[in-house]
Amino acid sequence: MVDKELGDKIPEFGKKSSGGGSEVGLSNLSAFSSGPGIRTIGEVLAIVAVAVIIIGGAEFLIWWLKVPQYVMPRPSEIFVALFTDYEFIMPHLGHTLVELFIGYAIGALIGFLLAAVITQFPFVEKIVAPYILMLVTTPMLALVPLLILRFGFGYEPRIIAVALASGPMVMINAATGFRRVDLAKIALARSFGASTFQIFLKIRVPMALPMIIVGLMIGAIFGLLTAVGAEMVGGGFGLGNRLTTFSATLKMPQFFAVILILSILGILIYVTFYLIGKKWASWES
Amino acid sequence: MKETVDGKLVVRGATKYYDTKSGPLHAVDNFSMSVADGEFACVVGPSGCGKTTLLWSIAGLHSLTSGDVLLDGTKITGPHPQIGMVFQEANLLPWRTLYKNIALPFEIKRESVPTERIDQLLERVGLGGFGNKFPRELSGGMQQRAAIVRALSFNPSVLLMDEPFGALDAFTRDEMNLLVEEIWIETKKTIVFITHNIGEAVFLSDKVYVMSSRPGRLARVFDIPFERPRSLDLMATKEVFDLVNEIKAEIEHTPSQSASQDA
Numbered sequence: 085m086v087d088k089e090l091g092d093k094i095p096e097f098g099k100k101s102s103g104g105g106s107e108v109g110l111s112n113l114s115a116f117s118s119g120p121g122i123r124t125i126g127e128v129l130a131i132v133a134v135a136v137i138i139i140g141g142a143e144f145l146i147w148w149l150k151v152p153q154y155v156m157p158r159p160s161e162i163f164v165a166l167f168t169d170y171e172f173i174m175p176h177l178g179h180t181l182v183e184l185f186i187g188y189a190i191g192a193l194i195g196f197l198l199a200a201v202i203t204q205f206p207f208v209e210k211i212v213a214p215y216i217l218m219l220v221t222t223p224m225l226a227l228v229p230l231l232i233l234r235f236g237f238g239y240e241p242r243i244i245a246v247a248l249a250s251g252p253m254v255m256i257n258a259a260t261g262f263r264r265v266d267l268a269k270i271a272l273a274r275s276f277g278a279s280t281f282q283i284f285l286k287i288r289v290p291m292a293l294p295m296i297i298v299g300l301m302i303g304a305i306f307g308l309l310t311a312v313g314a315e316m317v318g319g320g321f322g323l324g325n326r327l328t329t330f331s332a333t334l335k336m337p338q339f340f341a342v343i344l345i346l347s348i349l350g351i352l353i354y355v356t357f358y359l360i361g362k363k364w365a366s367w368e369s
Numbered sequence: 370m371k372e373t374v375d376g377k378l379v380v381r382g383a384t385k386y387y388d389t390k391s392g393p394l395h396a397v398d399n400f401s402m403s404v405a406d407g408e409f410a411c412v413v414g415p416s417g418c419g420k421t422t423l424l425w426s427i428a429g430l431h432s433l434t435s436g437d438v439l440l441d442g443t444k445i446t447g448p449h450p451q452i453g454m455v456f457q458e459a460n461l462l463p464w465r466t467l468y469k470n471i472a473l474p475f476e477i478k479r480e481s482v483p484t485e486r487i488d489q490l491l492e493r494v495g496l497g498g499f500g501n502k503f504p505r506e507l508s509g510g511m512q513q514r515a516a517i518v519r520a521l522s523f524n525p526s527v528l529l530m531d532e533p534f535g536a537l538d539a540f541t542r543d544e545m546n547l548l549v550e551e552i553w554i555e556t557k558k559t560i561v562f563i564t565h566n567i568g569e570a571v572f573l574s575d576k577v578y579v580m581s582s583r584p585g586r587l588a589r590v591f592d593i594p595f596e597r598p599r600s601l602d603l604m605a606t607k608e609v610f611d612l613v614n615e616i617k618a619e620i621e622h623t624p625s626q627s628a629s630q631d632a
Contacts, residue, residue: 086432087447094387094394095421095431268460271430275454276474276523277447286476290464367463367503 089274089283093267157337162344165337173326173338177345180311180323183239187246188307192300194247195254199299200284203262216259219252225313237319242311249310250303257299261292294365301357308349371442376403377559378427378527382436385422395584396422399436402578402587406526407557411570414580415620420563421457423585424531427561428454440527450478453520455530459512461504461519467491468500471519483522490518494548510541514548521556530562534569543601546572550598567613567620572599579619589619 086092123131139159145151146158153161166173202209224245231241269291273283289296315324323342330339385397396419404410414420425431427438429447438445440452461470468487475482491497494514504512513533520528530549534542546569553560553573564570570577577591591612595603603609 087430090425090430092387092431094389094396095425268456268458269462271425272454272456272460272462273473273477274430275428275448275452276477277450278477282477286473287462290462293464364464367505 087274089270089278089280090267095267095271154334154336157340161337162340165335166341166344169338169341173323173342173345176321176323176326176342179239179321180315183242183246183311183314183322184304184307186239187243187311188250188304190243191247191249191251191307192254192303195251195299195303196258196296198251199255199258199262200289203259204284209259216252216256219248220256224249224310225317228314228317231314232318242314242319242322245310245314246307250307253303253306254296254299257302258292258296261295261299262288264291264295266291294361297357297361297365301354301361304353304357305350308346308353312346372439372444374403374439374442377406377408377441378404378561379439380423380427380436381439383423383426383433383438384435385419385426385431386434397426397433398584398586400580400585400587401436402590404559404561404576406559409553409560409562409573409575410578411562411564411574411576412578412580413564413567413570413616413620414585415582416565418580418582419585420565420580421531423580424454424529424561424563428452428529450523451525452527452529453523453525455513455516455520455528455533457532458536459504459509459516459533461512461515463504466501466503467496467507467515470504470515471500471522474519474523478523487518487522490521491515493552494518508541509537510545513537513545517549517552521552521558526559528558528560530560532563532565535564535566542566542569547601549573554598567616568604568609571609571612571616572601572604577616579616581620591616 143159146156157165202212227248228241228245231244235241235244265288269287270283273287278286311322312324312327315322316328317324319325323346326342327339330336330342380400380402383397383400385395387394387396400419400423402410402412412420412423422431426433427445429438429445429449429452440449445452461467462473465473471487471491472482488497488500491500494517496511496514496518499507499511499515504515507515516533534545537545549560549562550573552558562570562573567577571593574593577593579588579591580586581588593612595609
């Protein structure tokens with residue numbers, strides 16, 4: 085009887101094995117463990133002061149150097165546009181979010197499941213590795229014209245593009261996590277008679293969780309990039325479409341208002357996963 | 370299939386080869402031992418001599434190339450509910466609190482967690498009130514106490530301990546040895562304890578099995594006659610000193626067949 089989980093490996097401990105050369109992703113997870121902590125009043129003042137200097141400085145410089153609005157609008161004009169053109173921008177945010185959420189949910193789920201399955205079979209992993217690498221490195225935006233040809237100008241090509249962009253990112257990082265096998269911990273679970281599925285749930289997934297969260301974060305950010313990019317390629321709605329429309333009509337304050345929304349979206353994605361990581365993966369360090 | 374054998378836990382002619390890239394690795398060679406019910410047995414030997422391999426085979430985590438392991442006369446073919454294991458360096462899951470770590474065996478067996486028993490055990494090893502701490506918040510000694518509680522929690526009749534205190538400092542190790550002896554006297558478990566610390570082996574055991582360097586084979590068995598419970602003062606006596614030296618000499622003089630393979 086060769087144990088189905090432990091195989092016939094020499095019991096060496098403290099060495100986390102990490103598989104072949106296809107490791108992509110943020111391996112530094114310290115971001116999850118060290119928070120900013122409580123700030124003193126001095127620090128808060130400094131943070132506010134720097135923000136005022138940067139935004140106010142830009143405002144002043146653009147006004148003083150008489151930079152035309154179609155080159156670079158003043159920050160105040162961008163803020164104003166955000167509110168005056170609210171109704172021309174916000175519905176498109178909704179469209180972009182729909183594409184992002186659906187595409188990301190599909191892509192992340194498939195990516196996670198594939199990573200979980202593939203890493204259980206090293207032989208399969210070797211065979212599919214080049215295709216995974218291709219999926220990761222190919223910019224999925226390049227497929228959008230083709231997808232539009234097939235699916236038209238609706239949500240479908242964008243959702244597919246988002247799924248294709250985020251899935252491989254989730255997958256490759258989750259796979260890196262699943263490959264970090266600690267033989268001693270699997271032996272522990274086995275000594276209590278754990279089944280393969282129980283070991284997966286109670287040992288492999290928690291061990292991989294820090295990398296899974298990193299993968300989910302990178303996947304979400306790639307998904308956002310791809311959603312906006314796909315909207316710029318074709319179709320009459322979405323924030324990406326707003327960018328092309330506003331720039332074509334030289335509505336620069338509105339253009340930058342959209343950019344502002346996109347960067348806030350990106351920051352929200354980062355902060356969300358940072359907090360998730362802090363809650364669920366801070367044991368890592 | 371039950372056999373009549375002499376001993377609660379019997380290892381017969383255990384031999385283990387590993388397949389490695391540089392060819393077969395002979396880890397354990399024809400090792401036999403017989404541990405009586407309630408006996409405390411230690412296996413000592415140089416590092417890399419196959420002690421852990423032997424223990425994993427007893428636990429049913431590894432197959433033997435030849436030979437077998439019998440518990441109460443029945444052959445061990447996989448993980449066994451009557452066997453509890455304490456691993457090197459505590460081996461707690463860092464994402465679980467102590468309490469959740471100790472509950473793991475019950476989760477896996479889909480049994481209700483005996484909260485009262487766990488509380489009692491935590492109290493017993495001096496970890497009362499630490500149940501909600503994460504392993505990283507505790508010292509190495511405390512982590513290993515929790516690991517002992519985890520192994521005792523489901524009340525196995527056999528306890529296998531794999532160099533549990535190897536990573537601890539000398540003072541903590543003494544403390545843990547006293548604790549293990551006390552628990553053993555209280556619970557009358559059958560214990561197989563692996564260590565490369567001869568003093569520890571002499572202090573704890575009824576019998577010390579000396580293993581040669583790789584491939585690990587039984588060099589000699591020493592009976593340790595001292596009264597129970599033992600005190601740390603015992604360790605300073607001439608009898609113990611002589612015995613430790615004799616065991617040490619036995620380990621050093623055992624010819625190693627494959628010295629070139631030793632790292």
